[in-house]
Amino acid sequence: MVALLTTALAPVLMGVQAQEVGSxxxxxxxxxxxxxxxxxxxxxxxxxxxxxxxxxxxxxxxxxxxxxxxxxxxxxxxxxxxxxxxxxxxxxxxxxxxxxxxxxxxxxxxxxxxxxxxxxxxxxxxxxxxxxxxxxxxxxxxxxxxxxxxxxxxxxxxxxxxxxxxxxxxxxxxxxxxxxxxxxxxxxxxxxxxxxxxxxxxxxxxxxxxxxxxxxxxxxxxxxxxxxxxxxxxxxxxxxxxxxVPLPVIAITPPDPILNGHPKTLTLSLGKPPANIADLTCYGPRGQLLKSVIKKDAVDVVTGSPFNPGRVRVNCTLRSDLPETQGRWHWFGWQVIAGFETEGVPVHPRYR
Ligand SMILES: [Zn+2]
Incomplete structure (x- = not known):
């Protein structure tokens, strides 16, 4: 399921995706x-x-x-x-x-x-x-x-x-x-x-x-x-x-930063992707390069081995080749909470 990040703006955004990107x-x-x-x-x-x-x-x-x-x-x-x-x-x-x-x-x-x-x-x-x-x-x-x-x-x-x-x-x-x-x-x-x-x-x-x-x-x-x-x-x-400058990420899957298990991918749904989106580079919590699968209007960031429990950050960057932001970096980061347990018992039901 894909949840819009800015649900209140969703109807407006659908009509203006074409002019997205930029600063x-x-x-x-x-x-x-x-x-x-x-x-x-x-x-x-x-x-x-x-x-x-x-x-x-x-x-x-x-x-x-x-x-x-x-x-x-x-x-x-x-x-x-x-x-x-x-x-x-x-x-x-x-x-x-x-x-x-x-x-x-x-x-x-x-x-x-x-x-x-x-x-x-x-x-x-x-x-x-x-x-x-x-x-x-x-x-x-x-x-x-x-x-x-x-x-x-x-x-x-x-x-x-x-x-x-x-x-x-x-x-x-x-x-x-x-x-x-x-x-x-x-x-x-x-x-x-x-x-x-x-x-x-x-x-x-x-x-x-x-x-x-x-x-x-x-x-x-x-x-x-x-x-x-x-x-x-x-x-x-x-x-x-x-x-x-931002990346036009309109939704993330899974949408809840508190993870339920370990997702194989984090999917970033993009409004109008920059033309050079294939150059997007994503990094995991230890600075390791994560494989990105570029689709028509989304990127699947392959998470690899399970995250360590607790706070985990993923960062994706892309050098801008747009005239108005040439050479600056698009940067999208996301923080998730990976489930953790104490001797097999979840610390809280929301951590699974
Ligand atoms: Zn504080």
Missing amino acids: QRSAVVLMYHRFGESAYPSTNTTVAQLEDHIRALQTGGHSVVSLADVVSAHKGDITPPPKAVAITVDDAYRSFLTVAWPRLKAAGFPVTLFVATDAVESGYSDSLTWAEVRMLQKEGVTIGAHSHTHSHLPSLSSDGVKRDLEAMATAFERSLSAVPSLYAYPHGEAGLADIDAVRDHGFQAAFGQHSGAIGRHSDRHYLPRFALNEAYGEVDRFRLVIDT
């Missing part, structure tokens, strides 16, 4: 965590890297826009500037306030800070306080929602997900007098039921941690972001990332 209505969203904290290389960006990133954004013809503008552009309410990039930071570590914000503010770059409310309320020494979050908000930082307990949502029951969303909303109401309109999934993990729960809770858009450029076909409640850290933060890769 219209596309944007790139970056995701950071910690800054100048080399004890945590997997979530940290060094000060030198951050300064390189700011310079690359200032000199490469990019427009750093607010995340709200990315969402408005996705809705078709505004036309984004060429090479639109938005900056997000997850988890509200103190190093955002002390290291990153002064530099980003000086550059005039809008930032969205995704806050997990329980971490702030618990008063961890490396976490911002509510007073600091309010101060950042006053200085122009947009506050986004990042759950209450920072749990792996796919490991919670549907009631558990709802309870977490409600506890988070209560905490935001109490401390900021309003609930944010944008959400980021903890660990970027979400199944279709979690995506529905976040949408039903009233969030305008939600973000994962799978790589890729946002295009009109992206699911507004499971949008990709490029994760940056010490290993992936070198400036050459950064320049490539901020120049990426």
Whole structure:
């Protein structure tokens, strides 16, 4: 079964597939965590890297826009500037306030800070306080929602997900007098039921941690972001990332990021495939090349041996040969949760 990623837009999309591809209505969203904290290389960006990133954004013809503008552009309410990039930071570590914000503010770059409310309320020494979050908000930082307990949502029951969303909303109401309109999934993990729960809770858009450029076909409640850290933060890769453009993937099979068993293929259904689609290259979670079978309007990505349990990312890239995006990379990433068990017992019924 094929499920459309943006079901609400489906009737519209059918009529406009012919003008698909290109960079219209596309944007790139970056995701950071910690800054100048080399004890945590997997979530940290060094000060030198951050300064390189700011310079690359200032000199490469990019427009750093607010995340709200990315969402408005996705809705078709505004036309984004060429090479639109938005900056997000997850988890509200103190190093955002002390290291990153002064530099980003000086550059005039809008930032969205995704806050997990329980971490702030618990008063961890490396976490911002509510007073600091309010101060950042006053200085122009947009506050986004990042759950209450920072749990792996796919490991919670549907009631558990709802309870977490409600506890988070209560905490935001109490401390900021309003609930944010944008959400980021903890660990970027979400199944279709979690995506529905976040949408039903009233969030305008939600973000994962799978790589890729946002295009009109992206699911507004499971949008990709490029994760940056010490290993992936070198400036050459950064320049490539901020120049990426979407692939017109209108559906994925299987559609649920929580896998039921190991699929032989991930099928990417394409609107109007780029003419050079045969050059598409897909990589598995260990960076291994995955075989791609190109069909008329779809690509079967052959998954090979079963994925290791837990979070698994697949990335597909293609050098653009379109006149308006020549030489830039189409990038589509996807994150799935492969089933895992503890001594033969599923951790949760949703993992099989
Ligand atoms: Zn987080």
